Amino acid sequence: MEGPTPISALIHAATMVTAGIFMVARMSYLYELSDTALNLIMILGSITALFMGILGIIQNDIKRVVAYSTLSQLGYMTVALGASAYSVAVFHLMTHAFFKALLFLGAGAVIVAMHHNQDIRYMGGLARYKNMRITWLTSLVGSLALIGAPLFSGFYSKDAIIEAVHASNLPAHGFANFAVLAGVFITAFYSFRMYFLVFHGKERWDQLPHDEHHADDHHDEHHDLPINPGWSINLPLVLLAIPSAVIGGWALMQFVGEGGFLGKAIFVDHSAHPAMQNLAEDIHGAWAMALHGLSAAPFWLALAGVVSSWYLYLKNPAIPARLKAFFEGIGVYQLLDNKYYLDWFNEHVVARITRGLGTAFWKAGDEVLIDGALVNGSWKVVGVVSALSKRLQTGYLYHYALVMIAGLFGLATYALWPYLARQLGL
Amino acid sequence: MSYLSLSIFLPIVLGGVLALFGRYLGQGGARWFALLAAIAGFIVTIPIYTGFDGSSAAMQFVENIPWVTRFNINYHLGVDGISLWFVLLTAFITIIAILSAWEVITDRFHLYAAAFLILSGIMIGVFVALDAVLFYIFFEATLIPMYLIIGIWGGQNRIYAAFKFFLYTLAGSFLMLLAILFLFFKSGYSFSILDWQQLIIPMGAQKVLFFAFLAAFAVKIPMWPVHTWLPDAHVQAPTAGSVVLAAIMLKLGAYGLLRFNLPILPDASKDLAWLMIALSLVAVVYVGLVAIVQKDMKKLVAYSSVAHMGFVTLGFFVFNKLGLSGGIVQMIAHGFVSAGMFLCIGVLYDRLHTREIADYSGVIQSMPKFAAFALLFAMANCGLPATAGFVGEWMVILGAVKFDFWIGVVAASALIWGAAYSLWLYKRVYLGPVTNPKVHLMSDINAREMLILSLLAAATIYMGVHPKPFTDPMEASVQQLIEHVGQGKLALIGNNS
Numbered sequence: 001m002e003g004p005t006p007i008s009a010l011i012h013a014a015t016m017v018t019a020g021i022f023m024v025a026r027m028s029y030l031y032e033l034s035d036t037a038l039n040l041i042m043i044l045g046s047i048t049a050l051f052m053g054i055l056g057i058i059q060n061d062i063k064r065v066v067a068y069s070t071l072s073q074l075g076y077m078t079v080a081l082g083a084s085a086y087s088v089a090v091f092h093l094m095t096h097a098f099f100k101a102l103l104f105l106g107a108g109a110v111i112v113a114m115h116h117n118q119d120i121r122y123m124g125g126l127a128r129y130k131n132m133r134i135t136w137l138t139s140l141v142g143s144l145a146l147i148g149a150p151l152f153s154g155f156y157s158k159d160a161i162i163e164a165v166h167a168s169n170l171p172a173h174g175f176a177n178f179a180v181l182a183g184v185f186i187t188a189f190y191s192f193r194m195y196f197l198v199f200h201g202k203e204r205w206d207q208l209p210h211d212e213h214h215a216d217d218h219h220d221e222h223h224d225l226p227i228n229p230g231w232s233i234n235l236p237l238v239l240l241a242i243p244s245a246v247i248g249g250w251a252l253m254q255f256v257g258e259g260g261f262l263g264k265a266i267f268v269d270h271s272a273h274p275a276m277q278n279l280a281e282d283i284h285g286a287w288a289m290a291l292h293g294l295s296a297a298p299f300w301l302a303l304a305g306v307v308s309s310w311y312l313y314l315k316n317p318a319i320p321a322r323l324k325a326f327f328e329g330i331g332v333y334q335l336l337d338n339k340y341y342l343d344w345f346n347e348h349v350v351a352r353i354t355r356g357l358g359t360a361f362w363k364a365g366d367e368v369l370i371d372g373a374l375v376n377g378s379w380k381v382v383g384v385v386s387a388l389s390k391r392l393q394t395g396y397l398y399h400y401a402l403v404m405i406a407g408l409f410g411l412a413t414y415a416l417w418p419y420l421a422r423q424l425g426l
Numbered sequence: 427m428s429y430l431s432l433s434i435f436l437p438i439v440l441g442g443v444l445a446l447f448g449r450y451l452g453q454g455g456a457r458w459f460a461l462l463a464a465i466a467g468f469i470v471t472i473p474i475y476t477g478f479d480g481s482s483a484a485m486q487f488v489e490n491i492p493w494v495t496r497f498n499i500n501y502h503l504g505v506d507g508i509s510l511w512f513v514l515l516t517a518f519i520t521i522i523a524i525l526s527a528w529e530v531i532t533d534r535f536h537l538y539a540a541a542f543l544i545l546s547g548i549m550i551g552v553f554v555a556l557d558a559v560l561f562y563i564f565f566e567a568t569l570i571p572m573y574l575i576i577g578i579w580g581g582q583n584r585i586y587a588a589f590k591f592f593l594y595t596l597a598g599s600f601l602m603l604l605a606i607l608f609l610f611f612k613s614g615y616s617f618s619i620l621d622w623q624q625l626i627i628p629m630g631a632q633k634v635l636f637f638a639f640l641a642a643f644a645v646k647i648p649m650w651p652v653h654t655w656l657p658d659a660h661v662q663a664p665t666a667g668s669v670v671l672a673a674i675m676l677k678l679g680a681y682g683l684l685r686f687n688l689p690i691l692p693d694a695s696k697d698l699a700w701l702m703i704a705l706s707l708v709a710v711v712y713v714g715l716v717a718i719v720q721k722d723m724k725k726l727v728a729y730s731s732v733a734h735m736g737f738v739t740l741g742f743f744v745f746n747k748l749g750l751s752g753g754i755v756q757m758i759a760h761g762f763v764s765a766g767m768f769l770c771i772g773v774l775y776d777r778l779h780t781r782e783i784a785d786y787s788g789v790i791q792s793m794p795k796f797a798a799f800a801l802l803f804a805m806a807n808c809g810l811p812a813t814a815g816f817v818g819e820w821m822v823i824l825g826a827v828k829f830d831f832w833i834g835v836v837a838a839s840a841l842i843w844g845a846a847y848s849l850w851l852y853k854r855v856y857l858g859p860v861t862n863p864k865v866h867l868m869s870d871i872n873a874r875e876m877l878i879l880s881l882l883a884a885a886t887i888y889m890g891v892h893p894k895p896f897t898d899p900m901e902a903s904v905q906q907l908i909e910h911v912g913q914g915k916l917a918l919i920g921n922n923s
Contacts, residue, residue: 362719
């Protein structure tokens with residue numbers, strides 16, 4: 001996220017963050033053996049899909065919104081893994097790679113156009129500028145793919161996940177079902193919040209406070225028109241927009257049908273986990289699925305998300321501020337703003353305990369006990385013993401004579417004691 | 427004269443010449459003489475590797491000359507798969523040590539370099555001695571040059587550190603001497619280590635002897651809780667002293683365990699394995715945690731060395747081939763990596779004359795090339811795959827899991843502690859904004875420093891990517907040792923009666 005935008009696109013889209021999804025799918029042979037593991041995976045995925053999506057709603061940094069949406073989508077993939085729909089998880093991984101790379105590069109284009117301002121509160125109306133048209137349209141395609149609008153690639157993979165969760169027979173599937181459906185609304189809401197704030201509505205970039213002003217910009221520059229991103233930025237956007245739109249429908253049957261692209265690479269115990277088989281029976285083709293999608297809950301949830309963000313951020317922008325004040329009042333906003341205090345927990349609890357233990361071992365164990373008591377202590381004992389024994393050998397003759405006389409007296413007393421005792425009548 | 431004697435005595439003789447006549451050579455002459463002597467010392471070890479028969483577990487390049495016939499003491503040398511790499515490593519690290527002192531040591535350079543050359547020969551002697559008296563002499567003799575290196579060229583508190591180092595290690599060795607004498611009489615007047623390996627000893631005596639040898643070796647390794655001399659010695663030692671101390675001297679103790687405790691006392695070793703494993707795990711976790719909170723860079727790396735040596739001893743006492751060879755590989759890898767870590771600290775110290783982590787920040791701004799090397803060694807120190815640090819840790823963890831799953835889990839936590847202290851150190855020293863204005867003035871590494879770090883970096887990466895040349899020669903010897911320990915000696919008593 002903090003890296004350069006193309007690196008974010010690479011990391012978030014296809015490589016690093018999805019490695020875990022790939023690994024579980026690759027090890028389906030192992031995970032199929034344990035319902036406990038699958039339940040746990042499904043619950044973790046549900047929590048991630050829902051709660052990371054919620055964080056996306058309150059972010060104002062354009063890259064952060066996209067980054068939290070990645071976390072949420074990883075949650076979707078994980079839920080699919082838990083439902084034994086490994087191939088569907090890989091399918092979503094693939095479609096997500098295209099539209100997430102597109103959204104990140106689109107965000108990069110916007111950041112360039114906005115003179116390196118990343119705060120969506122100070123953007124707006126970019127769709128009206130001719131040189132931003134490609135950025136605008138491709139970002140729209142990416143957003144539609146992300147929220148799962150029918151016919152776009154994200155629709156097929158996400159709907160397949162929702163269907164798979166629905167068909168799952170694991171105990172966790174009730175919660176997962178709720179999470180992935182609620183997640184659809186939330187995804188649509190934060191995606192189009194960003195989209196509307198960036199590309200539509202009033203132009204607000206002149207309101208950018210000066211202290212947030214990028215150091216290498218000139219003072220008068222941020223009032224200027226958006227910078228033309230140029231073909232080096234636009235071309236990748238177009239190239240990514242095409243698969244973001246169509247690859248889902250094209251590849252659908254390869255991932256949900258029998259004997260598809262993944263073939264024997266993935267193992268599913270169909271008798272124990274029939275979800276994938278049910279899915280394969282229900283899905284007959286891209287057109288039929290899109291048509292069916294129009295009458296299903298996810299479509300209406302997504303539409304509701306888009307409409308509510310339109311209402312809140314374009315039609316009646318006063319409401320979000322009031323909502324924010326309300327949620328601040330009950331502490332929810334702070335909870336979200338601090339990412340559920342997970343970073344705080346790591347920093348103040350985990351790291352602090354670790355450092356505390358280290359310091360305790362070092363100071364109390366190494367310095368006081370081992371070095372202080374044992375090592376330096378043994379030197380000190382030697383020192384004390386030698387200091388004491390030194391006193392016995394003063395070298396003065398009269399000291400030795402005194403000790404000799406005292407000893408003689410003592411010995412004589414000892415030897416004569418029986419006699420003396422008798423004499424004294426003891 | 428055979429190659430083993432040459433690799434022992436060539437550096438010692440050349441070091442002696444340098445010590446005696448070095449002042450007539452001048453600073454420059456002494457430098458080149460020392461460097462050429464170290465290189466010559468390394469070259470004579472190469473035929474030992476090329477001529478080594480990896481398929482045999484027997485001692486090779488054996489030399490056996492009667493020395494003190496009255497007590498049956500022999501000048502008996504030999505190398506097997508376990509000791510082979512340490513001979514080369516010692517000679518190699520000596521070159522690095524001489525180069526690292528090049529323009530840094532200006533006070534009596536010829537004596538300083540001579541101490542390292544002599545130390546190199548003595549340490550090779552420890553690794554190839556097959557006569558217990560010879561081993562004992564070499565083992566104790568290593569103390570003298572190192573004592574002088576720390577005591578003369580060390581830091582502020584060098585006298586305390588030098589004495590602590592000397593007394594600590596000497597105290598351990600006395601018990602070993604008693605054990606050696608006991609075995610001499612028990613074996614019918616033989617000092618041959620190889621004879622002792624066939625000697626049948628009852629369990630009670632084995633245990634006593636085990637602790638006697640352990641007293642000497644545990645201090646040297648060092649194992650928790652007799653490790654506290656090491657941080658002091660490292661902090662006070664000059665850079666090259668730290669390099670040799672960490673890269674080679676710590677290995678003498680672990681090597682002693684392999685030469686004495688395991689083969690001579692196999693039953694006690696198995697019986698007391700729980701203790702050794704417990705101490706090793708304490709070293710890994712406790713010392714790893716202590717390393718995290720250190721404020722002095724050298725102390726941090728010193729503690730990390732203790733933690734890494736905990737891995738080595740853990741590998742030895744899980745009694746399988748993976749663990750044992752993993753322990754040896756870890757020893758070699760640690761030789762390269764810890765040398766690199768200490769050299770990096772030396773490079774920083776030469777410029778800013780402080781080892782406090784808090785005094786540095788953003789070094790990468792003024793020394794980008796150096797920061798790249800430092801990153802490699804930090805990564806190797808926490809066991810990143812494709813670096814030397816990974817190979818040994820991986821093998822030991824596998825061996826530990828094979829032995830007992832939960833021991834493997836605790837051992838694997840070393841990767842977390844390792845990453846925590848290595849990366850946090852790197853972050854605080856190299857990354858972030860420059861807070862100390864002097865950091866801006868630091869010049870990037872010169873050609874000499876580049877050469878040293880490149881040599882070690884090449885070794886670190888080569889060993890990480892292709893460890894086969896390191897593991898292949900030890901294969902047969904490790905196999906034989908495992909079988910020997912597995913069979914034990916008490917079973918033979920049972921058969922005889």
